[in-house]
Amino acid sequence: MSAWDLFTLAAVAAGAFFFLAGTVGLLRFPDVFTRLHALTKADNLGLGLIVLGLLPRAEGVFGALKLVAVWLLALLAAATVAQLVARLARREGDAGA
């Protein structure tokens, strides 16, 4: 097992931990806003760590770029959707639902 493999293992494991934390937050937090907070923050970081961990194993520069693009697009989507959900929740006033 090379150093790169160890790096991959560590980064992916850390990413998986953040995903788990985000999911626990989604299930345990009381209202829409805190749930969104848990989901977007933790999952974005988790995905970032997983992508980082996979970078050394990518097929060339192009493959690595694709991996980074996946992360950036997921960030973008999560940020926008979180905004929209939060605004809808505030307008409908049922943030506790």
Next chain:
Amino acid sequence: MTALYLLDLVLVPAILLAACTAVGTRDRFAAVVSFIVYGLLLAIAWVRLGAVDVALAEAAIGAGLTGVLLLGALARMGRRADEAAAAGPPGRTLRLGAAALGAAVAAGIAAAVLALPEPAPQLSGAVAEALPALGLGNPVTGVLLAFRGYDTLLEAVVLLLALLGIWSLAPDPAWGGLPGLRHRARPEGVLAWLGRLLPPVGIVVGLYVFWVGADRPGGAFQAGTILAAVWILAVMSALVEPPAVRSLALRLALVAGPALFLAVGFAGLGLAGAFLGYPAAAGWAKPLILLVEAGLTLSIAATLALLVAGTPERAAG
């Protein structure tokens, strides 16, 4: 191998749980969201089965577009009380009977699946043998566009027919007009921002998926879905209006793919001696297939986008 099998042992119950939630929960919104989650989990299952093309199609079409359709309809029908809610939960006899029926059918299918012969009789050998003559690297594209191209031709027509069916539900005064409701979004809002930012990226990704389809997972249906999604996003963020149903350009875009496929098919009668055949001469098949796929991508994108947009409801402005 064992680790992956562990993944299966987690994934399958998760899929079944999502399906049960989608069927069983009281809240309709939660049901549709569970269905979308279910579709995404199913896409992972398809990767596990070694079918990446199917995984792409399931995620984009089965989960994505179907979910958007159901969510949109739910929003328009409202989550308020109606006769479905007033009727209360279904009666006990009905539930027991339905459960017995479902279980019996599932058990029968399961028994049949377990009784299938090993090793499985299959056609991968025949496909691999015939594929080089077409100049393609992706066997699934070979099956879709050449070996079973007739299915794909009919399927493209099915998609178009669904759109005609939806259009046929328009109120007569709105015929020729714009599909769906007017979308509103704050011009400085985050949705409008995303609607401006994503389309260039989405178009590049869509064209890429179309282009690699010849040799690797991807192709006309997946690419068409991505392009349609880009366009739906632009409509939702009120940056563009959907085209009027009477527009000739739109109608040409809708029929271009299947029509091109038919034309190449007829050409095959002369050039290859068979309807939907490709000329045997080396190097001819692949450009023709790419041509057909390009047309299909355009038509599929336009059709899918308009399927989501819905019935014409407003006179063209």
Next chain:
Amino acid sequence: MADGLADGPWAELLVALPLAGMLLALPLGGRQAHRLALLVLAAGPVLALLLAAQLWQGGVVGVALGGFAAPLGIALRADGLSVLMLLTTAVVLCATGLAARAGFAPRPGQGETRAGLLFWPLLLALWGALNAVFLGNDLFNLYVALELLTLAAVPLVCIEGKPEAVAAALRYLLFALLGSVLYLLGAALLYGAHGTLDITLLAARLQPGPATWMAGALMTAGLLAKTALYPLHLWLPPAHAAAPAAASAVLSALVVKASFFILLRLWFDVMPALAGLGGATLLGGLGTAAILAGSLLALRQERLKLAIAYSTMAQLGYLFLMFPLAGGGTEAQPWSAGAWTGGVLHAVSHALAKAAMFLVAGLVLQAAGHDRIRALQGLGRAMPVAVFAFGLAGLSLMGLPPSGGFVAKWLLLTAALASGQWWWAVPMLAGGLLAAGYVFRLLNPALSAGEGQGWRPVRRRWQAIPLALALLSVALGLAPLLPYLLLGLGRSPAAEEGLG
């Protein structure tokens, strides 16, 4: 006939031409769509006859699409049964297309309308789908063709935009979708067990086993839902009654028979052993129930179109008597060929007669503005040709000589008695009596001397279209030789021996 004609790509054209017409109609727009559609429809009988000639000269027509032979590719296959169904389809669609001009051709000076445009591509797609079903030799391709058929038929039901038609169309769609998904599941199991879905190859490779039986059961259940066999008939009467008359004619005459056709392929060509398990008796029993229930319900209706729709449910029941009389283990028997011919002849003559009846109902709606049976006094004087056509079509439904329906029922009856299964004769005779009951009940007010209301006049040439169909249905009984000979082509040798 010249060799060149008999070698042409007629089978391929029968599928491709309607689809090409449908694709062209959309950009062409509502002012021209109906002209193009009628032009394409007119080519139908010619192409079907050319294919019949090809079959006559060279035997069963097989086409490997794209030059890829099965199991890799998809094959089209035309035997006598296919050609007969293709001919019937082409004739009925031509007639319906002509009749539909009354409702769906643009009026002078009017711009494009919704129904005026969409009806025509939908009709062409329906035709293409029917042809694809009758020519398909691949079980998965047949699934796609069935879905094409459903998605063309459902919008036709509610193209006039009436609320009750929308509900009927939605119910129809849900039934049809459940049916096709069960069918597909069966096909998946067959592929898993045998590695091909080509009907010819499958028939040769078939090994009985749990997967095969389950597949047969699932596919049969799915196709029965689509054919609206009792007790899965609930969707049919409202859908066929709510549709505009021209669409009802096609739905009742042809669309339900497409799934029945696949059922025949499945039970006679793919897995003849299915019939040995009592399955044939079950189907015959359900057919009997359909004949009795459908006829009794038809007798109780107050609306002309609903009565005709329930009669369709009853007449479909006769088709299922083919399974115990011509099916499975009894295939080598001398009577099975008679039962086979009788059943198929019934499908054809019912298609012609039922299309004629629905087209007459359309004319009634046009003239009276309603179709309440009791308020149709004096109709016979207002539109004698149409009422005569209705009566002729009724003859065929009752099975009175000299009609196609008579020959069909006679053959089925003979087979029932010859095979010692006399009990199947009971529903046939009862069904004929009940059909006489409902046809007379429908005709009675029309023929009575009552005053009636102010009928809007209907031109003779519109009335001539259903008359032509009804005459054809009767003529089948006068010259049954051709269908006999055609049907023999492509059957197993045992069945052909039985014909002698």
Next chain:
Amino acid sequence: MTSAATLYGLAGAALVGIGLYGLAVQAHVLRKILAFNLIGSGVFLVFGAVAGRGGGAGGGDPVPQAMVITGIVVALSATALAVALALRLFRETGRVTLPPDPPAGARDG
């Protein structure tokens, strides 16, 4: 791989059962359409499992995979039409369920 493919085949069988239950029990039209989609994807999964058995590293038999892609597109087409019909029914009558039974007997209108 073999046992994994069979596992997914069994999951597909269960999904068909779950979908049938939903189709029978749920009254809301959209829930019926959703249940139909569950049945459909269960059938596709059975098909895929059939294709995946003994496929090895090459990813199994491409023919059923292509058929499933066709099936997914066809299912979407049908769903889109059904949703549009449901919306039209809702707009015309305010109903979100199908009328209990088609008029079996005589109706005047």
